[in-house]
Amino acid sequence: MLSREDGGASVPGVNRAAEGTRYPEVSFELSPERVAAFREIFGQPHGVPPTLATAAEFAVFPSVIGDPTLALDFTRVIHGGQEYEYVRPLVEGETLSVRARIESIRVRGGNGFLTVAMDLLGADGRIAATARSTLIERTPD
Amino acid sequence: MVLRLKDLSVGDALPSLDRIVIARDVKAYADAGGDQNPLHQDDAFARSAGFDGIVAHGMFTMGHMAACLTRWAGEEATVTRISAQFRSPVYMDDRITAGGRIRKIDREARSVTVELWVTLERDGALEFPIKRGEATIHVPLPG
Numbered sequence: 001m002l003s004r005e006d007g008g009a010s011v012p013g014v015n016r017a018a019e020g021t022r023y024p025e026v027s028f029e030l031s032p033e034r035v036a037a038f039r040e041i042f043g044q045p046h047g048v049p050p051t052l053a054t055a056a057e058f059a060v061f062p063s064v065i066g067d068p069t070l071a072l073d074f075t076r077v078i079h080g081g082q083e084y085e086y087v088r089p090l091v092e093g094e095t096l097s098v099r100a101r102i103e104s105i106r107v108r109g110g111n112g113f114l115t116v117a118m119d120l121l122g123a124d125g126r127i128a129a130t131a132r133s134t135l136i137e138r139t140p141d
Numbered sequence: 142m143v144l145r146l147k148d149l150s151v152g153d154a155l156p157s158l159d160r161i162v163i164a165r166d167v168k169a170y171a172d173a174g175g176d177q178n179p180l181h182q183d184d185a186f187a188r189s190a191g192f193d194g195i196v197a198h199g200m201f202t203m204g205h206m207a208a209c210l211t212r213w214a215g216e217e218a219t220v221t222r223i224s225a226q227f228r229s230p231v232y233m234d235d236r237i238t239a240g241g242r243i244r245k246i247d248r249e250a251r252s253v254t255v256e257l258w259v260t261l262e263r264d265g266a267l268e269f270p271i272k273r274g275e276a277t278i279h280v281p282l283p284g
């Protein structure tokens with residue numbers, strides 16, 4: 001059991017000592033069905049919509065959210081920001097390996113700010129894209 | 142439509158893109174994107190969390206922002222980076238408007254950086270569900 005006396009005590013939930021945690025690699029298929037669903041929802045006639053990488057992130061988020069070491073209270077978590085960097089466009093039908101890590105945990109104004117970074121690797125083992133999600137754990141009223 | 146660098150200038154506006162956010166589309170998005178948080182589907186849960194009703198996923202709003210970008214950028218250009226900050230909630234039946242303008246053009250690298258945003262009007266005031274959105278696209282050589 002990790003102590004929360006060092007810094008974590010000011011935020012009732014998230015454990016700052018969890019910064020740097022890496023999660024087991026998960027495989028994610030960019031199936032034609034999913035690509036078609038995204039295109040339809042957002043009215044995009046061609047290509048892989050640039051925010052579709054979010055679905056790969058959600059292949060891993062359950063492990064992050066349920067991580068007892070991180071001690072996140074997900075009922076108080078909101079999505080603060082999102083970034084995708086593409087080394088190359090994602091290809092419909094390819095299978096990606098998703099490697100997640102807790103890039104940073106900060107506390108500002110009593111709220112916890114958690115940045116989860118995920119590298120999406122192609123079959124060649126090279127990074128195709130990197131996703132960064134900022135989650136905000138709000139202080140209870 | 143094919144985007145050509147020679148036709149672009151810093152400050153040019155992207156055509157804005159409107160949509161009315163409805164529960165059926167948000168549910169379809171939850172299924173496609175994998176985020177089944179009840180905040181985006183269950184009115185009672187959303188109210189218990191302090192909101193005025195079901196809230197669209199930030200990623201739903203960002204997906205709309207990305208659609209505004211890719212419709213303008215066309216089939217040939219590729220998105221190399223896209224980011225957003227989520228600032229205010231989008232509720233069901235809200236009309237959201239995505240827009241943007243060119244911030245920087247690197248003609249040698251053939252890259253164009255645009256600022257992006259998503260707005261809505263509530264009670265006569267302009268809100269920014271997405272503020273400080275940004276994206277960079279790469280425009281390949283013509284032909």
